[in-house]
Amino acid sequence: MIRPCLTSIRLSRRSIFYLISLILLVACRAPESGPVVLQVFPTSDTLPENLLRMYVQFSEPMKTIGKLEKIKLMDQSGEVVSGAIFNNVYELWDTEQKQLTLILDPARVKSGLVANESLGRALQPGQSYQLLIEDLESVQHHPLKAAYRKSFYVRSQDTIPPNVQSWELIPPEFDNAHTLVVRFTDVLDQMSLRQRLVVVNDLGEAVPGTIEITAGEQEWHFKPYEDWISGHYLL
Secondary structure, eight states, X not given: OHHHHHHHHHHHHHHHHHHHHHHHHHHHHSOOOXXXXXXXXXXXXXXXXXXXXXEEEESSOBOOSSOGXXXXXXXXXXXXXXXXXXXXXXXXXXXXXXXXXXXXXXXHHSTTSHHHHHHOOSSOTTOEEEEXXXXXXXXXXXXXXXXXXXXEEEESOOOOOOOGGGOEEEOOOGGGTTOEEEEOSSOOOHHHHHHSOOOBOTTSOBOOEEEEEETTTTXXXXXXXXXXXXXXXXX
């Protein structure tokens, strides 16, 4: 009677050992937490040589000091384009610390300035480039899960201002989820589309709602939080 009891105890300990080993194995294989780059705007893979701003969106709040030097613009030979990204003293993060605005050195972008005349623009038409983002950390001290690369081709400069008269407005209908759609003839700045387009009712009040930007920043979708009320609206 004693031997079976001792055997039972040994098996129990062995089972516990295997169980602990399995837990440790699963824990080791579990993916590490850490932020990722969700999107870089403009989303197009062809950009004008006089591009001034790019926006990097992260999945988590990020540390906001000393990060610009870790973001590089590479030419098609893999060399860093020196002085391309303006190293502003105050990095341009949104209030959630999840979107960083990159400014391509305005002195080189804007025609007639000394840097533009002596150095030329960082982006040259007919060339390919890559934006490299790596070695950044979240506020929780988690590093990026992986480096992010956005490749794009550069076309000639865009000097034509947006023409509001050419925009196509598709009013909301009950069979299209109550969405107002505005289509543009050119690619527009995504932050301008989020901050400078407002739907106003006939009382002059801004209508609260959600904004979605699609089609490579050539469509603006607006859906109010509450159902549309019959009446006149102004964009």
